[in-house]
Amino acid sequence: MSAGSATPPPGSDGRAGVVSRPVGPAESAVASRGWWDDEAGRYQAEHGAFLGDVDFVWCPERLREADAALLGPPAALVGARVLEVGCGAASCSRWLIDRGADAVGVDLSAGMLREARAADVRSGIAVPLVQADASHLPFPDATFDLACSAFGAVPFVADTAGLMAEVARVLRPGGRWVFAVNHPLRWIFPDDPGEDGLCVTQSYFDRTPYAEADDDGRVIYVEHHRTLGDRIADVVGAGLVLEGLVEPEWPPDLEEVWGQWSPLRGALFPGTAIFRCRRPR
Template sequence: MTDSAVTRRPVTQAESRRASRGWWDAGADEYQAEHGEFLGVADFVWCPEGVREADAGLLGPVAGARVLEVGCGAAPCARWLRSQGADVVAVDLSAGMLRHAARLNAVSGIHPPLVQADAGDLPFADRAFDVACTAFGAVPFVADSGRVMREVHRVLRPGGRWVFSVTHPMRWIFLDDPGEGGLVAVHSYFDRRPYVEQDEDGRPTYVEQHRTLGDRIRELVAAGFVLQDLVEPEWPDGHEKEWGQWSPLRGRLFPGTAIFVARKPD
């Protein structure tokens, strides 16, 4: 990946999409080398705090369900879902991440279908799925995340569940520092300009979007969902692994992840 300067500024949907595809394609090997062991080959880990779907059951019963994973990365969640009897399809924008997903499908012998697609323009029919989910995929990287909510709503059947995890919005107040430097509030919670890394010509190379908790809830409601739960995982005792700005120091003081559990009405 190229060197970049960091700023906070508005970006277009096209800039955000181009940056995300380029960044994840270029960084797929590095990301998998750093985080692959924690995420597993066929496991569903919701967040750096280590919450697993096998324990949390946020998706409800999945055996026999038609499930869509949005922003699947290397698809460990999709493989776990398939191992539990789900009929699952995994979608990601990045060919680099899907290359790792295909490799790990072969390694594991678990083969959920893999589709390269934009989360804001899902290539599926209306009411095609019973459940949709993503663990830190797609939602934080899309300029028009309200459109993602509408697309997921469209492809879910009535009564379908949509569960997604993102960085807890309050983390945007602080620097991305797992140490004491990350305990001091320096940004406004209400500054919704995205975090942008850009090259020497000013082109975005990495974009991550900020929305408040209220923003996310309004996006869901506007798309037609009913919010059923908002999970803020606590840092578990004995968990000493750092992941970027996630650390035991910060995790024991304030939440690092928000998991939204929503339902499409019958």
């Protein structure tokens, strides 16, 4: 799971205040690049042990690709050309390479890609890395057999319909696209793992992004809310087929709190939505 698997609480870093206004694609990309460049080291220090250097963890609920096989059976990975969108430190790509895939990681943040290179050295598995905006993938049409994203890029991109179209473009006919995001239902609750995080505070249908700005009004962090219907419309609009929606349940033995994710909340409502899509042949 790459960067962005938990929204920071308002003003959590002491640098920002919450703003309520639209944030367009260019402003959103600048904010995300700057935030994750600054936060990459701290993020990995806090979550790196959970994510591993060579592992594919879809979400804080600890669902692993080794168990779920959302990308297909193990034999299908061997020799497959795979794109990890918003790869962060690229632990998922490294896991895929270790199982015979030809994986490439893309991330907007140079800071996160530096963390990926450090993990390459630790693990002895090098991932080909590309710094790019997920809305403008620098690959020819029909390049990849599979594409995946474990909380990378999708929640931070303003033009999610364009992102889905880009992924569809670089997939080969029959290729699969699987991506995990914050469950849209979570938008109505505060980002609090405790009792306060069980109370509805805003409309599910309010698509104003969560954004933090510095004292000059410059947006430095942003996440974009989409309803389930919006996500499905983006997938279908890109010419993809939605094959399934996975809502992982909270494991009874998992006591770890990750941002807004907690055993308390996880027992009551989903925190993650994983969309399993395919480009038609």
